[in-house]
Amino acid sequence: MSPVTARLRIAGLAAVGALLAATAACAPQAPPASQGSAGATDATLTVATTTDVVNYNPLVGNSRSDYWVTNLMYPHLLGIDEQGKKTASLASGWGYTTPTKGFYDVRDDFTWSDGQKLTAEDVAWTLNTVKKDKPSGTFYGQLANFTSAKAVSPTRVELELSKPDSSIVEEIGFWGNIVPEHTFSKASSVATFANDGKDGGWVSAGPYKLTDVQVGQSYTMDRVEPYPLVEGGKPGPAKVVFRVFPDVNTEILALQSGEVDVIANALPPAQVDTLSKTNGVTVAQAAGLGYAHLTYNMKKPDLAKLEVRQALSQAVDYGTIRNVVLRNQAVSTGSSPLMPVLKDYYDPKITEYAFDPAAARALMEKAGYQADSSGMFAPTFRMIYSLQDSVTSQWATLVKDSSAKAGIKIELQGLERNTYLAKTDKGDFDIYAGNFAIMDDPATNMTLTYLPGGVINYSYVDDPELNALIQKATVTPSGPEKVALMQQAAQIVHEKVYDNVMYTQNLAFAHSSKWTGFVSQPSELLSIVNPESLASARKTG
Amino acid sequence: MPVAWLLGRKLVRALLTLWFAVTVTFLLLRLLPGDPALALASPNMTAATRASILASYGLDKPLLVQYGLYLGQLLQGNLGTSFTQSVPVTQVLAARLPWTLLLTGASLVLTVLLGIPLGVLAASRRGGLVDRLVQVVGVTGQSVFVPSVAVLLLFAFGVRLGWLPIGGAYDTGVYGIAWYGDVARHLVLPALSLTLVQLGAYVLTVRSTLIDALGQDYTTLAQANGLSPRRVLWRHALRNALLPATTLIGLQLGFLVGGAVLTETVFAYPGIGRGIYEAVTQLDYAVLQGAFLLLAATVVLANMVTDVVYGLLDPRVSAR
Numbered sequence: 001m002s003p004v005t006a007r008l009r010i011a012g013l014a015a016v017g018a019l020l021a022a023t024a025a026c027a028p029q030a031p032p033a034s035q036g037s038a039g040a041t042d043a044t045l046t047v048a049t050t051t052d053v054v055n056y057n058p059l060v061g062n063s064r065s066d067y068w069v070t071n072l073m074y075p076h077l078l079g080i081d082e083q084g085k086k087t088a089s090l091a092s093g094w095g096y097t098t099p100t101k102g103f104y105d106v107r108d109d110f111t112w113s114d115g116q117k118l119t120a121e122d123v124a125w126t127l128n129t130v131k132k133d134k135p136s137g138t139f140y141g142q143l144a145n146f147t148s149a150k151a152v153s154p155t156r157v158e159l160e161l162s163k164p165d166s167s168i169v170e171e172i173g174f175w176g177n178i179v180p181e182h183t184f185s186k187a188s189s190v191a192t193f194a195n196d197g198k199d200g201g202w203v204s205a206g207p208y209k210l211t212d213v214q215v216g217q218s219y220t221m222d223r224v225e226p227y228p229l230v231e232g233g234k235p236g237p238a239k240v241v242f243r244v245f246p247d248v249n250t251e252i253l254a255l256q257s258g259e260v261d262v263i264a265n266a267l268p269p270a271q272v273d274t275l276s277k278t279n280g281v282t283v284a285q286a287a288g289l290g291y292a293h294l295t296y297n298m299k300k301p302d303l304a305k306l307e308v309r310q311a312l313s314q315a316v317d318y319g320t321i322r323n324v325v326l327r328n329q330a331v332s333t334g335s336s337p338l339m340p341v342l343k344d345y346y347d348p349k350i351t352e353y354a355f356d357p358a359a360a361r362a363l364m365e366k367a368g369y370q371a372d373s374s375g376m377f378a379p380t381f382r383m384i385y386s387l388q389d390s391v392t393s394q395w396a397t398l399v400k401d402s403s404a405k406a407g408i409k410i411e412l413q414g415l416e417r418n419t420y421l422a423k424t425d426k427g428d429f430d431i432y433a434g435n436f437a438i439m440d441d442p443a444t445n446m447t448l449t450y451l452p453g454g455v456i457n458y459s460y461v462d463d464p465e466l467n468a469l470i471q472k473a474t475v476t477p478s479g480p481e482k483v484a485l486m487q488q489a490a491q492i493v494h495e496k497v498y499d500n501v502m503y504t505q506n507l508a509f510a511h512s513s514k515w516t517g518f519v520s521q522p523s524e525l526l527s528i529v530n531p532e533s534l535a536s537a538r539k540t541g
Numbered sequence: 542m543p544v545a546w547l548l549g550r551k552l553v554r555a556l557l558t559l560w561f562a563v564t565v566t567f568l569l570l571r572l573l574p575g576d577p578a579l580a581l582a583s584p585n586m587t588a589a590t591r592a593s594i595l596a597s598y599g600l601d602k603p604l605l606v607q608y609g610l611y612l613g614q615l616l617q618g619n620l621g622t623s624f625t626q627s628v629p630v631t632q633v634l635a636a637r638l639p640w641t642l643l644l645t646g647a648s649l650v651l652t653v654l655l656g657i658p659l660g661v662l663a664a665s666r667r668g669g670l671v672d673r674l675v676q677v678v679g680v681t682g683q684s685v686f687v688p689s690v691a692v693l694l695l696f697a698f699g700v701r702l703g704w705l706p707i708g709g710a711y712d713t714g715v716y717g718i719a720w721y722g723d724v725a726r727h728l729v730l731p732a733l734s735l736t737l738v739q740l741g742a743y744v745l746t747v748r749s750t751l752i753d754a755l756g757q758d759y760t761t762l763a764q765a766n767g768l769s770p771r772r773v774l775w776r777h778a779l780r781n782a783l784l785p786a787t788t789l790i791g792l793q794l795g796f797l798v799g800g801a802v803l804t805e806t807v808f809a810y811p812g813i814g815r816g817i818y819e820a821v822t823q824l825d826y827a828v829l830q831g832a833f834l835l836l837a838a839t840v841v842l843a844n845m846v847t848d849v850v851y852g853l854l855d856p857r858v859s860a861r
Contacts, residue, residue: 028639060627136578136594191597192597194626214713215633216640216810217710217711241713245707246808246809253707257703418573
């Protein structure tokens, strides 16, 4: 054997050996069969999602998949109906005993999957611990005026508030998940607790419990009985499996091919008609609870002028945007932050800004601008939007084109989402285009959106009259007086163009026609994969 | 020169490369527009909440202090804790690494198995139709972008023909031996995507070096000795022509790893590439730093192995 041949053989053998060793050490492991075999008579419901579950701690998690999966294990005190009204869930009653004291009556038939009763102690512990540990999720943001909670009986929790707040009981009840004290209290802080099931698995008081996680691939959840919020206490599917897909288009292909039964994400408007006509696919509708809007940065001298904001608001062809981009799957809010879905608050007297380029041009001239020979006014407004938001990306172009008809120049700046968030946060824009997913409580939302220092006050509005109305509404108990205050506030927002609320998008969710019984709830967060819906799902035929 | 000295020099060079990769990654991530606190938390958070989030991950400290702390952590073998998942980065990467190794390994093997025979075929029929065809395929493969090939394959074989799955690494509810078959089925399209775009480099390299080898005196001598053309081609010319192809394997690994990030994203393949994509959207610096370090280490290690193998194959190299 020649030396080269010998060397080749040695090298070849070494390479093969190294490859085998590496393969043995790093090869993907097959999941144990016992974790995944469904019962002979009970079906598995497969749900498509586009993102991994990042965090299994519902007090921290922020992505859609986090919310969908953890929601099936950790109950909320309150739910929401199609009109945006809070409904009973874990709490059977709620309200205030004094302006600074709230309460929840907790159902007595909820049990954690390890056999421990879910009591008012769990609720009080969750609230107090979130306040103390400050986890980064949405829940903590709702606790600004919350001081402490106390379980005064196994079924009643009382809340102390730092100042009167007529929305906080409902907002905490709706946004917060209740977690088991007996497992979460072992963590030094709930803000850093991964809840990844390493210490004996997960404990659930919802209809399903996580039993198997294949990172980046699938999340398998087993049925938990009894689940008091479904008829008979037995959720329909024996298992729910969340499978990760790259995007919503691939999810649709997977639904059509029968690989999945439900798409958790809302369908893109362009797909709704097609899927509605597809055999074997059912499209369920749900109201949106948020809105899309344009916000004008009033720190900029040009946009501080009312006439300029009015001109901009009349240079948008709202009807075309809803018809063409949203395929008529959106409703006008009447250019008001009080959307029609909030039936008690909606004010039909506030009507949508008219698309009138001539009037917009006249307003610009009234504001002191002169058009050049090409008919365009001097200022150019930079409009930012997220490129990840395909609907906004489409209508941003329409806004630019329609504004040009009024002689107003808009420079589009589509941005990667994190850059968009950073620029929004710094106020580095003239016009902000975007949307809020859930604006369920007008007083809370107007506090955040229109009060000075409000964390989503992107227009930097500070109007004493508006401030007074909003502040009064936050301490006024729900009822006609609060509604009237909110409607007056919305009227001011509309007249002064502090915000240009364009539409509420109706949502459509697709599932296999082999399944029925889903309960769609407003917003993409709840969709048809909310606990009540999945627990009620049944296989047809 | 003693082998130990050679290996030591290579090791020092590898460590310097890794330090450079770590530093560049650390700085580039912090140059990204965006604020991890905004990506992590609800937009409704207060300034105090944001400050608390940034402090909890040490992001409130000056850049140099953060860098020093990070290097100190690395020297202790600690890659840190994921911002979003609250678990050690090693745990995050360990869950995904096997899939990336499987994908890149399968693609590499497939590339070599296809690339060498095709290169030989083209060289042995130099100037003919087959040669031209192989060259066109090779150059085209080198010119296309991995995701474009991936999407085309996905559409053709996953959607239109329905022969292969459109995403993931395996179906849920499949166990035992069938699971391995299912994994292989899910691997076909991602591995093929990666293979097609890097095949050209192998084919063209083998072809040109083989043509060169076929013109050398030793092949002429072998032919004059009456050896069959097949034996001259495969046993004499190819053996020498394979040396550059071996180097190429090491060089292409970097490309392969980059391609895997994109391919895994298109096919929702649960490897490190998909993990990087998600970590970027969440600005999870800790996971990104760990993932890039791991990938850099893989490429550096592969290059070291290539150097050693090259030395084994060509005594002139180890003698230098």
